[in-house]
Amino acid sequence: MSETEPDDGGEVRRVRGNDYRVLQPPEQFTPELGVSVIIPAYGAQEKLDLVLQGLARQTYPAELTEVIVVDNGSSPPLRLPEGAAARLVVCERPGRASARNAGLAKATGDVIHWLDSDVVLTPGALEAHMRWHHAAPYLSVTSYLRFTEAPLPDVLPEDLEAAFEPAEPHAWLVGLVERTDGLTVNSPRPFSLHVGGATSVSARLVRAAGPMDDDLILGQDTEMGYRLYQAGAVFVPEPRALAYHLGPTMRMREQKRIDRVSHAFVADRIPAYQWLRTHPARQWKVPNLTAVVDGTAGYEAVRATVDALLASTVTDLSVVLVGPWDTLDRDRRAPLKDPNLDLVLVHGHYEHESRIRLATAEEVHPSVPFVLRLPAGWVPGEDSVARLLNLARAEGLGLIGVLLGESSEGIVAARLERVSSFARARLVARPGEDLDDAVDDVSGVRWVAGETYDFTAEPVELTGRRNAYKARIQAEAEAARLAKEAERLRAQVTKWREEAARWRKSAVELRREVGTLRRQLHAARRAQQGMRAVLSSTVKRALGRKPSGG
Structure with missing residues (x-):
């Protein structure tokens, strides 16, 4: 079975939220998936040698394992020990994210396993990871790290516990797992588990999420974990995948300084970190919500809807107005006779609003967590969007349908969609299955009455920030x-x-x-x-x- 093929009679097994326990991977399985272990390295040849020795002892089949070492500008250059089953790649651009991307470009496995050059895997660690990946094709699995201060041996001993214990557990990871029953409950940000030291990810998810962001100074692992989450990932902590970190990490030594730098950048890219977005009005690179509105529905109708959205108490949003904007006639000698006058008015009214994108097709940033699809002419109340978001978060819903009314074409409804839930649903949907049904399985669907959430078809006096100031x-x-x-x-x-x-x-x-x-x-x-x-x-x-x- 390849990583892209379903199991169990043609169906990909479904996980609701992050409760991976339903997968129940068997203790014994037939290894079929290839894994690419990518090791970015800078100096510390003696640690790298021990890491490669640890990989050589893995119980997962060597013929399904490729090891890629990326030298990130070491001086003297790194070398591979004699007989090491690995490839050496040179990355001239500094930074661990750049080095990982260089290794990723050479990887051919069904699974990508990030491994730091100072992390020694115990013999069964890789197999413990791959056991999960054979159960579902949308997982991110993380090892349990233990930090050792033991002197480095010249040759990796058979008994790693005797060589490296006593060692300290990864306190943050253990605390996160214990607070959330293994990330299965009460975990609004399971992607935090994606740490580059010893984490494996479905290659399909990596392709969907894209490579690591090498423009970030710090926080690249978490930011990529968030994008994997957006692509539908389930995050699994695996205690049987034990690894020893040779010495403390930079974060352990400089946590406050690292957080200061990291938070300044990741707040722009990870909307889930609302606690970093405390400013009441500013805009971010990735908004928390994007509303999609048909820009061809008439000037007054579009304006009533969009203006109400912009006056919402949720300021961390953007609006995509979809229409044939590239076809508008710029030679307007008789504007009142222009058959596309309403389009011209909509375009002119919002052309310079920073939160509006005038697009010829739906364009939503893939990292936006929520998308609101709202028919033009329907006006949300000041708190409508905030209340829908609160409901979605409180109950982990993937879709909230808002019943607005009826027309000659049928029921009129708005939809608040959680992007990660729809991404997961696409991964597991059966041929011909309605996507909303798959979303209901993996996350949950709720329908509510529009009037309950203060939606109206009549224009209302806006009481946004300007009126609030007055x-x-x-x-x-x-x-x-x-x-x-x-x-x-x-x-x-x-x-x-x-x-x-x-x-x-x-x-x-x-x-x-x-x-x-x-x-x-x-x-x-x-x-x-x-x-x-x-x-x-x-x-x-x-x-x-x-x-x-x-």
């Missing part, structure tokens, strides 16, 4: 007015409080005066009563007295 200015002006009003009211309250205090003081004084008056009145009444009593007594005495001489 709203902010208006809000600030209103806040200033309210602040002044609050200050006026505070002054009025202070005045009222002072007035109330005066009234309270007056009331206290009045109560005191009333009390004095009451006491005085009471005293007067008592005096009056006393006078009345005296007068009454006097009168009584006077009336009771007899006249004299009586």
Whole structure:
């Protein structure tokens, strides 16, 4: 069976997400696939000799194994040990990515196995890799590395464990595998497993993804892993493929400095690293989403859709407007009579918008993770795209269909497609099978109602960043007015409080005066009563007295 032929009665076995456990490769298999081991090397002849000795002891058949050593400008030049079953290629352009590409250009195997020139494979490592590749033609398999500080032997001993242990495990790789149950669950970025030290990849996937990016200073392995993921790869950590790294890596010695350099470049190329894309508005070499819209559907309809997309809360996007732009008449002496006037208007309106590509056929960058196909005239809400992306990520969906309405031609729908899922589906689809059905198998399909996600067929007032700025200015002006009003009211309250205090003081004084008056009145009444009593007594005495001489 060749690497490009299906197994199991004509079908390529299917993996959902990155759960490669369904493949269950047999312990015993008949080796049929060729493997090209590519070793970029710069100096360190003594380590390279040990690496080649390790390859000579592999249990995988030698007749199916080719070894390509790429000398990346060593001085003195590297040499192959006598009797080594390998080819030596010279790469003048500096950089490990360039050296790997030079070896890749000479490779003929069904599987490409990257191997660093300071990594010694244990005897069964290559066979452990190839066991997986015989199970499915879209895998990337990585060895378990152990880092040894042991003195280098002149000749590789039979007992590698005795020679190189104690050794430290690849802590980052082990941690990643443990957190994700072997990359089978909760792994949004399984491509991070693609490390160049000891990783094998289906040659079909490498052809689909393209060679390593030799314009990158660092991070080439991860960036290529991402492109392999986009091409449909499944990533497998294989603990039985054990290898010893002779000494620490540069990343182990200089991790912070390496991350500083790497992150500055890979953020432009790997949209999955959203945590590196923190700027709220800037554009990137590879956008997170590309919307495809029919540019021939009429100026007003196209503009309503595209303008709404550009006003989305997802700013990390681009739009491809498809139309016969190369056929437009540039001699517009009677523009109002031009039969292609709507095309002219669309072209003129968006010609200089940096996020718009006017294309005669669909052109989407292969590293874009999501593609939104939206009928012109349908308008997404400000958060519609963000909500669809959140749903796709949360449930690992390969396709979200958005039911918009009906026309004379049938159902009208938008589609959010995950590029990696469709790439995988193409690899496993049966002859005549609907591709969406294959996507459902490898990733999942969901249909939702357009109105639930705020899609409408009516033009809406855009509330994008410019209107948001106007709203902010208006809000600030209103806040200033309210602040002044609050200050006026505070002054009025202070005045009222002072007035109330005066009234309270007056009331206290009045109560005191009333009390004095009451006491005085009471005293007067008592005096009056006393006078009345005296007068009454006097009168009584006077009336009771007899006249004299009586």
